[in-house]
Every structure is written in C-alpha cells, then in structure tokens.
Amino acid sequence: MATTAPTAYRPAGFWRRLRQGNPSEAQLGFLMLIPAALVLLVVMFWPIVQVVWQSFHFERLNLPAEGRYWIGLTHYQRMLGGSEMTWSLSNLLGWRLLALALVVALWIGALRGGLHRRTALWWTLGLLVVAGVLMGFHPGEDGRWNDTRFWNSFSITLVIIVASVAGSFLVGLPLALLANVPSRWRWLVRVALLIPWAMPRVLVGVMFAWLFNSTNGVINDVLRRIGIEAPLWLARSDPAVWATNITIVWATSAFVGLILLAGLQSIDTSLYEAAEVDGASAFQRFVRITLPLLRPAIAVALIFRTLTAIQTFDIPFAMTRGGPGRTLETLGIYITSTTNNLNLGYAAALSVALFLMSLAITVLYLRWIYTED
Amino acid sequence: MRRRARPFTRILVAVGTLLLIANGTFPLVWIILTSLKDENELIRTPITYLPADPTFSNYVQVFEQLPFARFMLNSAIVSVSATIVCVVIAALAGYALGRLNMPFRRGILPAIVITSMFPALVLLVPLYRVFLGAEIPVITQVANVLHALGMTFMPVDLGGPNLLNTYWALIIPYVALSLPIATLILTSFFQLIPKDLESAALVDGCTRVQTLVRVIAPVSAPGIVTAGIIIFVNSWNEFLLALNFNTSMSMRTVPVGITMYQGEFAFPWAVISAAITIGVLPLVVLILMFQQKIIAGLTAGGVKG
Structure with a gap:
C-alpha cells in the first residue's frame, strides 16, 4: 500500500508468515481454534444468553396475536411461589x-x-x-405453590438424581472391579460394558418397558417363578419410580464402571504387593489403597452422572410418558411439553432453572475435588 | 507375581463376571428373541423364553407400518455429516491445544470441557426459535444465506426460511454437543504422539502446514477414528432435539421413529423389538469392531475431564 509509512523492522510479518504458509505456532494455534470457538459460541453460549433473555418475555406461538413482549420476572414468580401462595x-x-x-x-x-x-x-x-x-x-x-407441576417435576428429578446416581455408583464399582480381573472373556466383558452405554436411552426405556410388562414381561415371570408377588410395575406410581430408576441405573452404571476401570488400571500394582507383604487383608487393601486412589475417577463419574441425571428425559418419557399421572414427569419432560404447547417464554424460564441446578451441582463438585486435594 | 487366588475367590469372580456379561447383554438378547416371536406368542401366559416358531414377519412389518428405511437414511445422513464436521473441527482444535505452544492454552481446554456440562435441554427453546425463523442477529442472516443457496435439504414452507424439519436442524446442534468431548479426546491423543516426529519434519524443511498434512495426519488416524465413533454414537442416539425439531414423518430419525410404532393403547412389542434390533445394529457392529478404541476414548475423555 502506498500510504503505509515504513514500519519498524519485524523479523517475520504476521500476514507474510501466514501467506507463505509458514505461520508461527501461536498463529497456527489460534487459527485452528477459530472453528471450534465459533461453533461453541454460536450454538452453546449464545443460546444460554438467549434463553435467559427469553425467560423474561411472554411468547406463546399459539397466540400469535399477542406477540412477544417483556414481562420481567413473572415467569419465575409463577414457578417458584406465585401470587396465590x-x-x-x-x-x-x-x-x-x-x-x-x-x-x-x-x-x-x-x-x-x-x-x-x-x-x-x-x-x-x-x-x-x-x-x-x-x-x-x-x-x-x-x-x-402456584405451579405445582414445577414442584412435582422438581422433586421427582431430585429423587431420580439421588437414587440413580447412588445406584449407578453402587453397581458400577463392582462392575469395574470385576472387569479389572484378567480373564479369557475380557472382550465379552468389554462388550457387556459398552452395550448399555451405546444403546439410545429412549430405546433402553422402550426395551425395559417391555421387560417390566406386568403380564408378559420377563422380570415378572421370573419373580412369579421364585414365588414373589409381581407388582404392576408401570401402572402404579411407587413401582414405576423403582422401575424407572432401575432402568436408568442399568443404562448408566456401565459408563460409571468404565471410568472407574480406567482409574483402577492407573493404580500401581506394587502398592498392593507391598500391602500384601505387610499382611493386609483383601478388604483392608480395598479400603486403604483402592478407594483413596480411585477418588479422582469417582469424582469424575459422579459429576457426569449427576449432570446427566438432572436432564433425565428419555427413559421416563419412553417408559410411561411421564406417568402414571404425573409421577415421573421430570423437569426435562415438563420443559419439553411446555415447549410443545408453544409456551416458549415459560419453557425458557424452566430451562434457566434447570441450568442453574446443573451449574450449582458442578460448582459443588468442583469445590469438593479441589479443596480435598 | 501375585499368587493365585483361593478357589473360593476364583469361583466368586467367575460368577460375578458371568453376571456382568448377563447384565450387559441380556436385555438386548431378550429383545432379539422377542422380535422373532409372533404377536400371539407374546400374549401367551406363561411366557415362552425361546421363540416357539421363529418368524421374520416382524422385520417385514417394521418396514411396512412406517417408513423405517427413511428413518435409517435420515439417521445415517445426520450422524455421518455431524461426525465428519465435528471431527474436522475437533481435530484442528485438539492439535492446537495438544501440541502447539500457544498462549492461554491451559485456560482454553477447561473452558471447552465446561461447555460439555451444559444441558442439551437448555438449547431446546432458543434453537427452536432460531430454526423456526425468529429474527436473531447473525444466525438469521446465516440461515437466509443457506436458504438462498438451496441448502435447507427439505424445507417445510412456513413462509420464510425455516430450518425445522431439515437435516440442518439436527446436524448443527449435534456438532456442537459432541465438540467438547471430541476435542478432549483428540487433545489427549495428540499429546501422545512423539514430539520428535514433528521436529524431524521441520528440520527437513517442511513448513508447519506441510508437517501437519504429511506427517501428523497419517499418524493420528486411530485417534480420529475413536473420536469419530463416539460422535457418531452420540448423534445416532440423540432423542430430545430430534423429537422436537423434526416432526414430519419423513424427517424422523431412528430413535424417534421407533417410539412411533406404539399407538395410544396398542403396543406391538414384536414389531417394536424388531425395529430396536435393526436400529441398534450399527452400534453393536461398531462396538464389536472397535471395543478397545471406544473404551480408550471414553476414559481419555472421562479421567482428564
């Protein structure tokens, strides 16, 4: 360009290096990060901002004449307390x-x-x-409470979080310990751990709805053969909560097992040998060596599980459509059905509540990990 | 060497392993068995375990009752495109974060990983509005351009560019949802490739870009396959967004389509089972072929996260 004054000596101009196809490491790095940054900003971060903004607005697509207008905190008031409380x-x-x-x-x-x-x-x-x-x-x-449906979905989501996270950990830990034992059937063990992870969650729900079928399901058949009175799993609320949690635990414990297995394999075996020489029993070795060294893996597994449990949607939806009644209408199902009723303002407010829940839990876990290290 | 365990312990472990395998495979095996029975056999009490006379008529029914082939095609198009786009973007980012000496490197990866903790449910409302054609800065303009280029594969005309009921409505969020985990996997994978390989190429006079294309790309194929499989499985299995964004029958994906076989009160379990069997077949094949790779990828993502 004619107007540019002669600049100070630069060993390799930014654009020149780029043009020559020989950028510096930092240049190349930032260039390579641009697509990922764009995608995450536009499709992940922007919608979060958007959903918060949307939650302050009235918008029902089935009432197009009303349009979209600002209503402030009305949705949150309705959700949490309400004027009629x-x-x-x-x-x-x-x-x-x-x-x-x-x-x-x-x-x-x-x-x-x-x-x-x-x-x-x-x-x-x-x-x-x-x-x-x-x-x-x-x-x-x-x-x-004004929106009893919200509090109902909130409490069932809490129940599912507590029950299924605890359940998948208690099932996942033995799975990991067993999978860690060398055997000829190792590949089959791996396949058995991967199938529950790879199955679509909805199809797991559909599948278990059939297994839990009260007259022709295999679970009730086995129970009858043992001589236990078989419950109507999905038609009554208490058994339905059990059945759903069992299904969620089946679908997720394998993944917990895989993460714990990776943690187990990173433990130095010489520690066990030393402990054995010192005369520690198998149980002592497990409590004193395995569990403490497994803590990072346990933390990761619990974080992942809790965050997915907050979003529980597929399995209860597939098994009972959130029923019987609204027993299993989780926050996820409530948000979806509000969206399907085209009440986009209130659905946004519910989504914000869900997001805050998962944020709070992430922060709690992160504090737990970092304070104890 | 550790001494051999006592016989009692060994039996216990063997029984446990057997239980583990049964736990993982039984539900699927039961579904396959169900798919081979006819409807009359299913409502018989006491139930039969093995099909009394195996039939494949349910598999024919799967394709006759609903356009299941179309579901498979939709799922394949969406998952494969999302996988390719996501792998390319994640490989670029993973290479930058895993190998290049750049500022803010230690801060960027955690930021990306934290994104993976955002619930997909939160995306539902804003993306629905965007795809419906609400005026959103930047995104609306991009959608307009795509529409003008005829790139809305199969637009349902609601007046104006509308991405609902198109493949884009699923590909875009799927890429974003899998991107954090894919980046994490590829970053940890690129860190494992010996640094000397690159230096040697640079000393021999390659530019950085040439090094990338000729030296690093071939070595990183296994990592890319691993990440690709995990993205593919995630995309194939996604239900929430597929259910809400693509509501016309010809645009349904497999997981959503299978839930359409049940009527209000009728549950044709044999047909549903056959549909499930076909729908998870690609996943089972992937597991059988790449089990070790998948586990390595999952745990790389998990343990470092």
Missing part, C-alpha cells in the same frame, strides 16, 4: 414443624459444643430438603 397454619404444621423442632434441637446441640457446626449445617440442609419434599414441593390437596 398462602401461608396458612395448617400448611406449616406437620412435617415442617417437626423439621423446625429438629433443626432447633440440632443447633442447641451445636452451640453447646456437642456437635460440630458444619455437621449441624449439613443436617439442617438435609432436613429442609426432606421437609420440603414431603410438604412443600408436593402438590398436596391444597397445594400452596
């Missing part, structure tokens, strides 16, 4: 009062020195959750 005495009695009494007792104990403050804090949180699930979150006969 009443705090009557009868609502405060029962489990809540009991929980309150327990919390007071706990803190009296803590302040008098009989109990660690931190322990008291955790118990308080636990009690609040339990009391909340028993009284508040459930749409009782005169549900105090």
